Amino acid sequence: MEKEFDVDYRCYCGVHYVLKTSWTDENPSRRFLGCSNYRDGNGCNYFDWIDPPIPNRKKSTFLSLLRRNESSEVRLHRIENKWEFVEGEIQMLHADIDRLEVERHSFEENLRNLEQKYKFIVYVLIAVVCYSVGRSIVS
Numbered sequence: 686m687e688k689e690f691d692v693d694y695r696c697y698c699g700v701h702y703v704l705k706t707s708w709t710d711e712n713p714s715r716r717f718l719g720c721s722n723y724r725d726g727n728g729c730n731y732f733d734w735i736d737p738p739i740p741n742r743k744k745s746t747f748l749s750l751l752r753r754n755e756s757s758e759v760r761l762h763r764i765e766n767k768w769e770f771v772e773g774e775i776q777m778l779h780a781d782i783d784r785l786e787v788e789r790h791s792f793e794e795n796l797r798n799l800e801q802k803y804k805f806i807v808y809v810l811i812a813v814v815c816y817s818v819g820r821s822i823v824s
C-alpha cells in the first residue's frame with residue numbers, strides 16, 4: 686500500500702521535507718521523504734519510505750528494464766554524436782560546393798575570353814586568306 690503523506694509536514698529541523706525517489710539497485714524507483722538539508726550536511730536525517738518495498742522479482746525486472754533503457758540512451762547519445770559529425774561534414778561540403786561554384790564562374794569567364802580571342806584570330810586568318818586569294822585571282 687502507498688502511504689499517504691501531508692505536504693505541510695516538516696522534518697525534525699522544522700523545514701518542509703522533500704519527496705525524493707531512490708534509484709539504488711536495492712530500491713529502484715522507490716519514493717521516500719527526506720530532510721531538505723540532508724545534502725548540505727546540516728540535516729536531521731529524517732527519512733521515511735512512501736512506497737512499500739519492491740518484491741525481488743519485480744525489482745530484477747525493473748533493474749533489467751532500467752539497464753536496457755540506459756544502454757539505449759548510450760546508443761542514442763552515440764548516434765547523436767555521429768549525427769553532429771555528419772552535420773559538420775555536410776557544412777564543410779556546402780563550403781566546398783560554394784568555393785567550386787566561384788571557381789567554375791572564373792573558368793567560364795576565362796573560357797569566354799579565350800573563345801573571343803580565337804574567333805578574332807579566325808576572322809583575321811579568313812580575311813588574310815580572302816585577300817591573298819583575291820590578289821592571286823586579280824594578278
Ligand SMILES: [Zn+2]
Nearest residue numbers: 696698720729
Ligand atoms: Zn531536517
